[in-house]
Amino acid sequence: MSPKDYKTAQIYLERIIEHINKIRKYKKGLSLKKFKEQDQEYDAICMQLSQIGENVSKIEISMDKIIEKFPSAVNWKALKGLRNKIDHDYTWLETDKIWVMLENDFDDLESGVKNILKKRYGLKK
Numbered sequence: 504m505s506p507k508d509y510k511t512a513q514i515y516l517e518r519i520i521e522h523i524n525k526i527r528k529y530k531k532g533l534s535l536k537k538f539k540e541q542d543q544e545y546d547a548i549c550m551q552l553s554q555i556g557e558n559v560s561k562i563e564i565s566m567d568k569i570i571e572k573f574p575s576a577v578n579w580k581a582l583k584g585l586r587n588k589i590d591h592d593y594t595w596l597e598t599d600k601i602w603v604m605l606e607n608d609f610d611d612l613e614s615g616v617k618n619i620l621k622k623r624y625g626l627k628k
Contacts, residue, residue, distance in 0.1 A: 512567040513624045515558040516616050522551040522558070523613050526605070535602045548605070549589050549596065555612075556586020569619060576615040578608070 529547045530538075538545060559582045562569050570579050585604075588596060620626040 510561075510565070511624075512562045512565040512569040513620065513626075515561045515565070516569070516620050516624075518558050519555050519616050520613070520620075522555045523609065523616075526551045526609070530605060535599070538602055539598050545598065549593070549601070552601070553586045553589040556582045556584075556589070559583045559586070567623070569623065572623070573615075573619050576619050577612060582612075 526548050529544050529551070533541070533544060538548075559577075559579055563579070563583070
């Protein structure tokens with residue numbers, strides 16, 4: 504990567520927050536039953552999850568060393584793995600597991616990313 508192409512991990516962390524916000528918007532008012540039945544929302548949410556994982560891949564190779572400096576702030580490996588599952592094995596995704604993650608782990612993801620943005624870049628997102 505040439506210095507001209509270099510972007511700090513900040514931009515990728517900010518994009519993760521944007522994807523989280525979109526997922527929250529798409530999920531609003533949904534139950535697990537509706538989530539399973541409404542293909543459009545399901546597909547939109549999965550696309551955003553994939554993009555979160557893609558941004559993790561970019562953070563992983565950034566010179567900022569965010570993953571090394573904040574290894575437990577976010578479950579980096581799981582996010583990247585979910586992206587691979589969505590992109591390469593979409594037909595076999597388990598809707599229930601996606602829903603559980605959205606219900607149980609999403610707040611931690613958001614607070615972890617915001618904490619990194621604050622500690623590393625001084626941003627209050």
